[in-house]
Amino acid sequence: MATPFTPTLDSGRARRTYGIVRALAEHGPVDVVFGAFGGTAPDAAYRGVPGVELHRVDRPGTAARLPAYLRARAAGVPGELARGVWPGLGQETRRLAAEDSAVRVVADGPVAAAALLGLARHRAVVYSAHNLESGFRHRLSESRLSRSGLERFERRLLRRFHESWMVSEADMRGARELEAGARLRLVPNVVDVAAIEPLPPRSGQRGVLFLADMRYEPNRLAAGFLLGDVMPHAWTAAPDVTLTVAGIGSDELSHPDSRVTFAGFVDEVGPLYAAAGCVAVPLLEGGGSPLKFVEALAYRIPVVATARAAAGLTARPGEEYFEGGDGGESFAAAVLEGLEPEPASAVAAAGRRLAEREYSIEALARLLA
Numbered sequence: 001m002a003t004p005f006t007p008t009l010d011s012g013r014a015r016r017t018y019g020i021v022r023a024l025a026e027h028g029p030v031d032v033v034f035g036a037f038g039g040t041a042p043d044a045a046y047r048g049v050p051g052v053e054l055h056r057v058d059r060p061g062t063a064a065r066l067p068a069y070l071r072a073r074a075a076g077v078p079g080e081l082a083r084g085v086w087p088g089l090g091q092e093t094r095r096l097a098a099e100d101s102a103v104r105v106v107a108d109g110p111v112a113a114a115a116l117l118g119l120a121r122h123r124a125v126v127y128s129a130h131n132l133e134s135g136f137r138h139r140l141s142e143s144r145l146s147r148s149g150l151e152r153f154e155r156r157l158l159r160r161f162h163e164s165w166m167v168s169e170a171d172m173r174g175a176r177e178l179e180a181g182a183r184l185r186l187v188p189n190v191v192d193v194a195a196i197e198p199l200p201p202r203s204g205q206r207g208v209l210f211l212a213d214m215r216y217e218p219n220r221l222a223a224g225f226l227l228g229d230v231m232p233h234a235w236t237a238a239p240d241v242t243l244t245v246a247g248i249g250s251d252e253l254s255h256p257d258s259r260v261t262f263a264g265f266v267d268e269v270g271p272l273y274a275a276a277g278c279v280a281v282p283l284l285e286g287g288g289s290p291l292k293f294v295e296a297l298a299y300r301i302p303v304v305a306t307a308r309a310a311a312g313l314t315a316r317p318g319e320e321y322f323e324g325g326d327g328g329e330s331f332a333a334a335v336l337e338g339l340e341p342e343p344a345s346a347v348a349a350a351g352r353r354l355a356e357r358e359y360s361i362e363a364l365a366r367l368l369a
Contacts, residue, residue: 001032001128002093002116003108004084006039007046007054010248010265011213012189012291013130016167017108018045019190019364020128024106025051026365033057033092037084055096057088068115076156077114078149084111094119106165113157124162128187131287132171134178151178158182168289168312187367188312189289191298193360197270198300198352201345205277207242208234208304208335211269211292214249218286226282227255229328234335235259241339246272273299278338281305282324282331289313294359297321297351302344304334314358320351 001021008014024030029051034042036058046052059065065086072082093116097105106126107113113120113127120127134150158164158179165187166172172184210226212219223245234241235257242259251264266272273279279296281303289312296303303321310321317323322338324331338344357363 001030001106001108002034002089002112003032004035004037004086004089004111004115006036007032007034007042008039009043009045010039011215013109014043015191015291016130016189018043019192019361020106020108020165020187020368021046021052022049022192022361023190023364023368024104025049026361027369029053031055031096033089033096035059035084035086035089055092057086057092059086060088072114072117075114075117076153077117078145078153080145081110081114081153085115090115090119097123107161110153110157113161114153117156117160120160120162126163126165127157127161128165129167129171129175131167132174133287135171135174135287155179158184168287169314170311171287185367187364188359189291189294190359190361190364191291191295191355193298193352193355194362196295196298198298199274199348201348202277202302202339202341204341205275206238206240206339207244207276208278208280208339209272209276210243210245210280210282211272211296212245212247212250212290214247214252216286218283219247220249221285222282223250223253225284225328225331226280227253227260230280230282230324230331230335231257231260233329233332237332238336238339241336244272244276269295270299273301276301278302278304278322278335278344280331280335281309283309284326287312293321294355297355297359300348300352302338302348303351304331304338306331315351315354318347320347320354322347 031053033055068085068087069082072085106128107116108128109130134154155178163183165185244261246263246266248265250262253262281293315321322334324334
């Protein structure tokens, strides 16, 4: 597997990569070629996976990266993605792949796919998508990518790569609309469900937990929606409800109400889940399937989410999670329902079973056999 980032566990993107590596390692040795970017060192969890070997590629200077950038641009890679293409990533992947013609090569995300476009011309290479990028990324204020440019690039990947792994059925449909002949496989986001001890049924906890990486713009938009629109409606009906916002960058947010806590990055999230009555996933933008949604299901805690957040999962509203609308009042009503021990306990138990069945390492290993 080739990935342009240091393999950490500090983001949804990074955790998707880890889940796929863990699942692939169930079938044999896995070499992970990674660009040393975004983290100082690989997470120790990788060292504990039998058969996984890490290969670091250091970031060269600007002048050394320029030829790879120009080649990527000439191949139709959008500029914002082409800047992440390092020559060493493709070189080391090609070197390892040349040792065994039967080895499976996986490009982790669009930047790695751009780096391996040439290799994909000569042998079977898998593109592992993290989202259907053209489905939403052009709308984000921090992105300078156009929808048309992303669609052209993704269409080329779908044509060139032997197989494309998509994160959700919604992304599968979008990919088919872009390229009818694309060879697609549903490879959902997963967590290590077996390692998560399910919580006991909630017994009157009145805290709402929103756990997310605030470096990701859709999560910041969701935090604004929760703080500005949802909680005022919830407090009108239930003044005792509290809100905890946790995750990277959450400690940079603020709110005047003392019922709101900003926890920042937390190494051990178990106590946060244990203290909460429900988990909110109020996404209004974004694609794929939120890993924190899946993780919350695995903890057997009631989840309250928008239809957008649940679109990448097979979870059924009212049975495995509570669905709130895109308006503050509607989402607040769903939050209050999720805080009630009944029927929330039954919904949370069904969510845990769903995580075990569909979104565990073991389930993904079976898919990738």
